[in-house]
Amino acid sequence: MPGRARILLWSAVIALLILLPPVAEALKQTFYIDLLRRVMIFAIAAASLNLILGYGGMISFGHAAYLGIGAYAVGILAFHGVDSGWMQWGTAIAASAVVAAVIGAVSIRTSGIYFIMITLAFTQMLYYLGMSLEVYGRDDGMRIKTHSQFWGLIDLADPVSFYYLVLALMLASLYLVHRLANSRFGMVLRAAKSNEARSRAIGFSPYLYRLAAFVIAGALCGLAGALLANHTAYISPDFMHWTRSGEIMFMVILGGIATTAGPLFGAFTLLVLETLLAGWTEHWQVYLGPLLILSVIFFRRGLAGILPGARDA
Amino acid sequence: MSGALLEARGLRKSFGALRASDGIDFDVLEGETHAVIGPNGAGKTTFISQLSGDLRPDAGSIRFSGEDVTALRAPARSRMGFARSFQITSIYREFTALENVALAVQAHAGHSFRFWKPARSERALRDPARAILDEVGLGARAEVIAANLAHGEQRQLEVAMALATKPRLLLLDEPVAGMGNDETQRMVTFLASLKGRQTIILVEHDMDAVFSLADRISVLVYGRIIATGSPQEIRVNAEVRRAYLGEDA
Numbered sequence: 001m002p003g004r005a006r007i008l009l010w011s012a013v014i015a016l017l018i019l020l021p022p023v024a025e026a027l028k029q030t031f032y033i034d035l036l037r038r039v040m041i042f043a044i045a046a047a048s049l050n051l052i053l054g055y056g057g058m059i060s061f062g063h064a065a066y067l068g069i070g071a072y073a074v075g076i077l078a079f080h081g082v083d084s085g086w087m088q089w090g091t092a093i094a095a096s097a098v099v100a101a102v103i104g105a106v107s108i109r110t111s112g113i114y115f116i117m118i119t120l121a122f123t124q125m126l127y128y129l130g131m132s133l134e135v136y137g138r139d140d141g142m143r144i145k146t147h148s149q150f151w152g153l154i155d156l157a158d159p160v161s162f163y164y165l166v167l168a169l170m171l172a173s174l175y176l177v178h179r180l181a182n183s184r185f186g187m188v189l190r191a192a193k194s195n196e197a198r199s200r201a202i203g204f205s206p207y208l209y210r211l212a213a214f215v216i217a218g219a220l221c222g223l224a225g226a227l228l229a230n231h232t233a234y235i236s237p238d239f240m241h242w243t244r245s246g247e248i249m250f251m252v253i254l255g256g257i258a259t260t261a262g263p264l265f266g267a268f269t270l271l272v273l274e275t276l277l278a279g280w281t282e283h284w285q286v287y288l289g290p291l292l293i294l295s296v297i298f299f300r301r302g303l304a305g306i307l308p309g310a311r312d313a
Numbered sequence: 314m315s316g317a318l319l320e321a322r323g324l325r326k327s328f329g330a331l332r333a334s335d336g337i338d339f340d341v342l343e344g345e346t347h348a349v350i351g352p353n354g355a356g357k358t359t360f361i362s363q364l365s366g367d368l369r370p371d372a373g374s375i376r377f378s379g380e381d382v383t384a385l386r387a388p389a390r391s392r393m394g395f396a397r398s399f400q401i402t403s404i405y406r407e408f409t410a411l412e413n414v415a416l417a418v419q420a421h422a423g424h425s426f427r428f429w430k431p432a433r434s435e436r437a438l439r440d441p442a443r444a445i446l447d448e449v450g451l452g453a454r455a456e457v458i459a460a461n462l463a464h465g466e467q468r469q470l471e472v473a474m475a476l477a478t479k480p481r482l483l484l485l486d487e488p489v490a491g492m493g494n495d496e497t498q499r500m501v502t503f504l505a506s507l508k509g510r511q512t513i514i515l516v517e518h519d520m521d522a523v524f525s526l527a528d529r530i531s532v533l534v535y536g537r538i539i540a541t542g543s544p545q546e547i548r549v550n551a552e553v554r555r556a557y558l559g560e561d562a
Contacts, residue, residue, distance in 0.1 A: 203391030203420040
């Protein structure tokens with residue numbers, strides 16, 4: 001059984017992530033705290049996409065929409081003087097869920113290429129909406145002057161406190177998706193992905209289950225958006241650009257679709273590679289592309305597929 | 314055998330100029346095994362797909378247990394007691410045999426908006442699934458990924474999934490297609506063991522299987538039923554011999 005390997009793997013991952021801030025501070029390399037925090041925020045976004053793409057077979061090419069909605073919810077409320085993190089994050093999650101419900105209700109009736117195009121089209125609409133919001137900086141975006149406030153319980157302006165909060169939320173998100181995927185609910189999603197005709201013949205109507213998964217994924221990605229706004233202290237329509245959707249999708253695939261740890265591995269690898277290559281050459285994208293293609297060819301089940309303990313179903 | 318469990322009246326379905334169902338009247342009595350035979354391209358799968366709700370007829374009606382189900386789609390008919398196997402094996406290939414059947418049990422165990430408890434360890438799903446696998450003779454193969462089962466075992470698994478929904482009417486579309494002799498014999502023996510307690514519509518090419526299992530046989534040719542009767546009656550029916558049996562035998 002993969003039980004022991006899995007415990008070992010997760011213990012190592014969690015220990016490394018906990019130890020990173022003190023080590024980075026001791027070595028005066030606080031940049032890495034920032035980088036890993038970003039990685040973990042994107043791991044949440046990727047985990048949410050993994051629920052619908054990996055387990056549900058719904059290839060949403062517009063997942064950055066919820067990242068943007070979550071970030072704009074924080075930015076807009078902060079702009080109007082609402083600093084309460086409870087309000088901001090609650091709004092981020094709720095607004096993302098509502099938009100996901102609308103997009104999902106339309107798109108889930110389709111499949112294949114139509115599904116991809118509809119989810120992309122909706123996100124482009126939101127992107128252009130962001131580009132046209134005069135008050136909130138249009139295409140320039142805008143700075144967020146104060147971090148989300150949580151009654152003084154935690155200070156997000158402190159990079160290390162914020163890091164540990166993100167770590168906790170990321171682990172909770174990965175665990176949440178893991179539980180969902182293995183529940184009765186998740187089995188319906190996975191079964192419908194595997195063979196929809198069979199599902200219908202034994203009495204499942206997949207639509208509502210898919211829609212529910214779509215809304216949960218949107219809400220979770222909205223949380224990632226709220227975190228991202230605090231991380232960058234800045235919002236811009238670029239958060240919703242289609243290349244961002246593609247990046248999140250790539251994290252899922254690279255990490256290993258329909259695996260618990262995949263989104264974290266994918267986000268880590270993509271963002272760290274990006275950073276390393278960008279420090280080495282300004283044409284880093286030229287090198288990143290082929291690397292990614294090779295990795296998909298050789299690790300067909302993603303990075304989680306080559307690590308014992310991460311290869312869960 | 315009491316009254317008709319299923320009554321189809323005037324079913325019509327065309328694909329372009331092709332009349333796949335051309336006014337089919339068809340009854341299934343409670344408890345009987347009713348076979349549907351016919352040459353290739355006679356419209357057998359089109360017919361059974363209208364009964365299961367996978368295809369919507371252009372005209373005609375289907376009543377099940379006295380209720381009009383013509384407008385209901387496949388999932389709703391499944392919940393009323395229809396279950397179907399497909400001509401081309403349709404199972405969840407990435408899941409184990411046990412998980413396949415457990416999913417069929419789950420589909421009929423209330424709604425599935427249960428988000429937390431791992432479904433694989435739920436005894437309410439596993440135990441009945443295991444019992445059905447034992448019944449069809451796949452008990453020892455429960456933990457094998459369905460894609461790795463032999464062809465005959467996959468067909469058995471599909472029947473097991475259908476049975477797991479506790480159907481009142483079992484629609485079997487060529488259950489022994491592509492099977493070897495031994496596998497066919499096992500399947501026929503198993504289906505024979507269901508006789509009397511399970512109402513079955515059996516679409517099948519294998520005449521030995523049909524004549525040993527069926528209580529009644531309907532012959533479908535070019536979208537029309539040209540004869541219905543006991544195996545003996547069908548065997549001696551001149552029109553049937555001309556249209557069908559003569560070609561094959």
